[in-house]
Amino acid sequence: MAMTELSPGSEFYTYASPADDAAIHALRSKGVIATTVARSSSIVFAYFHPLSSPHIEPPRDALARLPALEVTGEAVLRFGFLEGDAIVTAGRAVYDPQTWRNPELFSANGSTAGELALVLNELEIREVAGMDNPDKAALHLIKEAGAQVIVIKKGACGASVYDAAGNIFHVPAYYSRKVFKIGTGDIFSAVFAAYWAERKLPAAKAADLASRSVSLYCETRTFAFDPLSLSQRKPVAAKLGARISIEGGTESIGQRYALEEARFALRELGMEVMYPEMEQTAGSLSADATLVIDDGLSPQALIRIQNDQALGRPIVLLHERSSTTSSLATVFEATDDFTSAIYLAAWAAGENIAHNKKWHRPGYVQWNVTS
Numbered sequence: 001m002a003m004t005e006l007s008p009g010s011e012f013y014t015y016a017s018p019a020d021d022a023a024i025h026a027l028r029s030k031g032v033i034a035t036t037v038a039r040s041s042s043i044v045f046a047y048f049h050p051l052s053s054p055h056i057e058p059p060r061d062a063l064a065r066l067p068a069l070e071v072t073g074e075a076v077l078r079f080g081f082l083e084g085d086a087i088v089t090a091g092r093a094v095y096d097p098q099t100w101r102n103p104e105l106f107s108a109n110g111s112t113a114g115e116l117a118l119v120l121n122e123l124e125i126r127e128v129a130g131m132d133n134p135d136k137a138a139l140h141l142i143k144e145a146g147a148q149v150i151v152i153k154k155g156a157c158g159a160s161v162y163d164a165a166g167n168i169f170h171v172p173a174y175y176s177r178k179v180f181k182i183g184t185g186d187i188f189s190a191v192f193a194a195y196w197a198e199r200k201l202p203a204a205k206a207a208d209l210a211s212r213s214v215s216l217y218c219e220t221r222t223f224a225f226d227p228l229s230l231s232q233r234k235p236v237a238a239k240l241g242a243r244i245s246i247e248g249g250t251e252s253i254g255q256r257y258a259l260e261e262a263r264f265a266l267r268e269l270g271m272e273v274m275y276p277e278m279e280q281t282a283g284s285l286s287a288d289a290t291l292v293i294d295d296g297l298s299p300q301a302l303i304r305i306q307n308d309q310a311l312g313r314p315i316v317l318l319h320e321r322s323s324t325t326s327s328l329a330t331v332f333e334a335t336d337d338f339t340s341a342i343y344l345a346a347w348a349a350g351e352n353i354a355h356n357k358k359w360h361r362p363g364y365v366q367w368n369v370t371s
Contacts, residue, residue, distance in 0.1 A: 001223045002187050002213070004030040006194040013069050015039045015083050039066060039083055050181040050339045051265045056082070068109065075197035077189060078111070087111050092197040094119060096189040100127045105145050117149035117196060117203065119189045125152055138162040149196070149203040153188060156238035156269045156346040159211060161204045169204035172235035174215035178335070179343040184214045191225065237350035240270035244345050245287035247305055249296025250277055258293050258338075265342045266291075271349065276304055287313065289349035291341060294319040294327050302327065314348035316341055 003010045008031055016024055016036040024034050043063070045054040060082060068085040071078075076090035080097040088095075088106075093113035097103035100123045106116055118141065122134055129137035129144070138150045142164050150162045161169040191213040195206035212230040217223070246262055249255035263273045274287065277298065290308045294317055297305075305328065309315060314332035318341035326334070333344045 002190040013071050017042045077193035094193040094197050100124045103128050116147045118147050119151045121153045151207050161207045171207045171211050174212050174233035175236045176215045176219035179218045179340045187217045188214050236347040237354045238346045239350045239353050242349035243272045243287045244349050245274050245290045247301045248293030269346050288352045289314045289345050291345040292317045297327050316345040
């Protein structure tokens with residue numbers, strides 16, 4: 001769907017069950033040439049929230065392995081599969097394995113490409129390269145995999161682009177009022193492939209357009225990536241190790257669960273997290289932003305939040321129950337969505353650091369998106 005306007009007449013190859021007929025029909029109605037190989041049942045992904053690990057049904061180990069798809073084209077985007085594989089022959093190929101569980105190299109199944117770009121998140125590249133340092137892992141993988149380009153997606157911190165000449169480019173994340181994460185990796189890889197593999201734009205520019213497109217998709221949940229809308233996206237800062245204080249109720253299991261999920265999600269983004277309500281030492285630490293889960297706040301929490309506001313610290317408010325009155329009158333950002341609150345808090349902390357501590361964003365490349 002993301003590529004229907006960027007690359008009219010694109011061909012789509014996949015495994016599909018009868019339950020997928022409506023989705024395939026929707027693609028064909030947009031002009032996509034869809035070729036399917038039958039599988040007996042659907043594969044269902046269920047998420048508690050968009051940042052949670054999905055429950056997959058049938059389980060991975062119960063899925064029957066199907067014969068590999070074989071695809072030839074000048075510009076090909078290959079994704080990893082649960083139920084099969086794709087052997088690709090391409091002039092330019094983009095490979096997104098979509099798994100950190102023993103991801104294989106592009107060429108391991110016989111795939112070949114004149115030029116290859118890999119799109120990975122930080123966990124995937126650590127597993128593929130066997131290295132913790134992403135810069136070293138990317139440069140190692142360029143030689144090991146024979147890739148010309150590697151893109152590492154870094155969540156709230158944007159992405160980094162590495163090429164075979166040893167250049168490293170940093171692409172920012174772009175602000176969106178809401179953040180819906182399911183499918184954003186697909187959007188990024190699709191837009192990057194359209195611009196790098198098909199239109200042959202420089203990799204860093206293609207990645208920047210992909211990052212802008214992800215921002216637009218998160219906010220609108222649509223697939224309209226016109227140049228004007230992309231040019232109006234605003235870059236945001238996020239800094240690994242930024243400190244975020246979480247305030248929330250602790251009396252019920254539900255409240256505690258929300259706190260723990262928020263802490264886990266922020267740590268996954270590379271943030272340091274503190275709980276003043278439950279950690280006696282947390283009050284003495286200086287946070288860069290405060291995330292408030294507005295559900296049963298204690299009087300002590302309200303006092304701490306007022307103190308944070310007096311210090312000029314950005315406050316991000318998660319108020320899920322629109323039928324109730326918010327505990328706070330004024331905040332830096334407010335949302336009724338859990339995932340959006342996590343990203344808004346990370347961005348707020350990064351912007352606060354950039355403003356108050358003179359932290360400069362590392363060499364972000366800005367592009368003219370109309371070209």
